[in-house]
Amino acid sequence: MALLRTENVTKAFGALTAVNGVSLEVEAGSLHSIIGPNGAGKTTLFNLFTGQLTPTSGRIVFDGRDITGTPSHRVAHLGIARSFQRTNVFPALSLLDNVWIAAFARRGSWRGFAWRRADRYPEVTERALAALRDVGLQDRANQLAREISHGEQRQLELAIALAAAPRLLLLDEPAAGLSPDETQRMVALVRGLKGRYTIVLIEHKMDIIMGVSDRVSVMHFGSLIAEGTPAEIQRNADVQRAYLGGVVVE
Amino acid sequence: MSRAWLAVFAAVILLPLAVRHAIASEIWIFAIFGLGLNLLLGYTGLLSFGQSTFFGSAGYVSGYLLKHYGINVFAALGIGVLVGAVSAALVGYLCVQRSGLYFIMLTFALNQMFYFIAYQWTTVTGGEDGMPGIGRPVLLGVDFRQPLAYYIFVALLFLVSLWVMKRIVESPLGKILQAIRENEVRAQAVGYDGARLKLLAFVIGGAFSGLAGVLYAMLFGIVPLEAIGFVFSGNVVFATLIGGSGSLYGPIVGSFVFIWLSESVSVVWARWPLLLGVAFVIVVIFFRGGCVEAWARFWSWRERRRMATRLAS
Numbered sequence: 001m002a003l004l005r006t007e008n009v010t011k012a013f014g015a016l017t018a019v020n021g022v023s024l025e026v027e028a029g030s031l032h033s034i035i036g037p038n039g040a041g042k043t044t045l046f047n048l049f050t051g052q053l054t055p056t057s058g059r060i061v062f063d064g065r066d067i068t069g070t071p072s073h074r075v076a077h078l079g080i081a082r083s084f085q086r087t088n089v090f091p092a093l094s095l096l097d098n099v100w101i102a103a104f105a106r107r108g109s110w111r112g113f114a115w116r117r118a119d120r121y122p123e124v125t126e127r128a129l130a131a132l133r134d135v136g137l138q139d140r141a142n143q144l145a146r147e148i149s150h151g152e153q154r155q156l157e158l159a160i161a162l163a164a165a166p167r168l169l170l171l172d173e174p175a176a177g178l179s180p181d182e183t184q185r186m187v188a189l190v191r192g193l194k195g196r197y198t199i200v201l202i203e204h205k206m207d208i209i210m211g212v213s214d215r216v217s218v219m220h221f222g223s224l225i226a227e228g229t230p231a232e233i234q235r236n237a238d239v240q241r242a243y244l245g246g247v248v249v250e
Numbered sequence: 251m252s253r254a255w256l257a258v259f260a261a262v263i264l265l266p267l268a269v270r271h272a273i274a275s276e277i278w279i280f281a282i283f284g285l286g287l288n289l290l291l292g293y294t295g296l297l298s299f300g301q302s303t304f305f306g307s308a309g310y311v312s313g314y315l316l317k318h319y320g321i322n323v324f325a326a327l328g329i330g331v332l333v334g335a336v337s338a339a340l341v342g343y344l345c346v347q348r349s350g351l352y353f354i355m356l357t358f359a360l361n362q363m364f365y366f367i368a369y370q371w372t373t374v375t376g377g378e379d380g381m382p383g384i385g386r387p388v389l390l391g392v393d394f395r396q397p398l399a400y401y402i403f404v405a406l407l408f409l410v411s412l413w414v415m416k417r418i419v420e421s422p423l424g425k426i427l428q429a430i431r432e433n434e435v436r437a438q439a440v441g442y443d444g445a446r447l448k449l450l451a452f453v454i455g456g457a458f459s460g461l462a463g464v465l466y467a468m469l470f471g472i473v474p475l476e477a478i479g480f481v482f483s484g485n486v487v488f489a490t491l492i493g494g495s496g497s498l499y500g501p502i503v504g505s506f507v508f509i510w511l512s513e514s515v516s517v518v519w520a521r522w523p524l525l526l527g528v529a530f531v532i533v534v535i536f537f538r539g540g541c542v543e544a545w546a547r548f549w550s551w552r553e554r555r556r557m558a559t560r561l562a563s
Contacts, residue, residue, distance in 0.1 A: 074441075089436065
């Protein structure tokens with residue numbers, strides 16, 4: 001069954017149509033990648049999924065529920081968590097607090113939230129620490145987010161999304177700006193998450209996409225031009241022209 | 251009990267020995283006002299330039315009821331807290347729709363609106379002459395007209411306020427407000443309604459301002475028109491920044507410096523605001539975290555020096 005479905009979603013900014021009639025189905029439990037050149041509309045699509053933007057037309061359905069135009073803080077409560085392409089953490093807070101805040105948001109109850117001491121929520125702290133462990137940052141829990149390296153911030157970015165115990169995880173170029181070593185580590189991380197979460201992954205780096213994806217959708221100038229298994233996409237001539245500039249990937 | 255609390259208790263006990271009781275009371279009242287502002291300024295990252303709206307409104311309403319109906323002092327305080335919170339909800343609702351400079355200008359503009367209402371409505375507020383004749387009632391046989399008795403009353407309420415604010419900033423709400431300050435888009439993305447939580451911070455800050463406003467009115471027996479004016483709003487921002495907006499205790503230090511300078515030095519030297527200006531420039535350029543940060547840096551510097559000499563010997 002499709003956990004996330006879009007029907008003819010279009011988003012126009014004035015004369016520019018960033019996303020053009022995209023219909024997409026993400027199967028529960030799968031890892032679905034969206035690839036495409038810069039400016040193809042991938043991040044805009046994520047912003048539509050999570051309510052940062054409202055589609056000009058079309059419908060977005062999450063788990064049988066129409067979430068078109070639902071504000072982002074409500075979408076988060078439905079269980080859609082995302083990481084951002086540009087590192088988007090809480091710089092002056094500790095790593096633990098960064099993930100703690102995300103874990104608390106999904107607690108479901110606000111009882112005592114302005115009065116009870118934050119350290120009296122052991123189950124939230126436990127979940128936050130588990131998210132840090134998942135990305136390998138558990139030893140740095142008390143450091144401030146602005147003090148860690150870019151690569152570690154990317155891992156933290158992912159941990160914030162995981163701490164929300166999401167039903168759908170949207171990862172926007174998790175390896176953006178990482179060194180080859182760090183990229184390797186990130187790929188291993190994402191591979192480790194596969195199967196535990198339903199994941200939609202935006203990525204440029206073909207080695208990541210081809211290694212981990214169940215399905216791949218290709219966007220070009222705001223439209224979907226192809227969809228299939230990684231092997232099918234690699235063979236697809238349209239994709240090679242649009243995205244790879246005619247160069248055949250081995 | 252932490253060192254900070256010991257220092258606060260010591261200050262509460264020693265202060266009336268060092269300065270006049272009225273000044274000592276004013277310091278703690280202003281500190282309550284600053285605590286409320288700092289939830290917005292330090293924790294949520296919202297520069298409200300209109301805190302006297304809530305301070306003054308509470309002073310006028312409770313002052314009026316005290317003066318004409320002689321209500322119970324606790325009722326007066328309760329009503330003041332309520333008026334502060336409600337007026338902050340109204341102002342906050344409009345202001346949180348905007349951010350940055352527009353937010354600041356809105357808090358300022360709405361403050362001016364309240365100011366001119368107080369200025370024009372002379373039958374109630376006394377306009378430019380202020381609203382005099384606010385008494386301090388006798389409670390449980392204690393006559394609060396005694397300066398020391400009133401000081402103790404104010405100091406106790408200050409300690410309660412500080413404890414309440416400490417609980418708030420150490421609760422999940424405290425963390426969430428800081429997250430909104432750090433990165434509102436991300437806070438929304440993990441599931442927090444930024445506007446509504448900022449409004450909550452406003453209401454809490456307004457309640458503290460309201461409490462301070464009523465205590466101020468009872469301290470001097472008058473609500474002067476300045477109590478709702480923009481200079482007053484500016485003063486509390488000033489004091490909080492000098493004390494240190496990054497810390498729970500910053501506004502207390504700031505209030506101490508500000509009130510002490512304005513009440514003690516102003517008698518000797520009429521140009522005292524110059525000192526304040528210099529202090530402010532020093533803070534902005536060297537110690538963005540105010541006195542609290544300067545103090546922390548001094549201690550870590552001393553610690554390092556001691557380590558160095560120990561290593562050398």
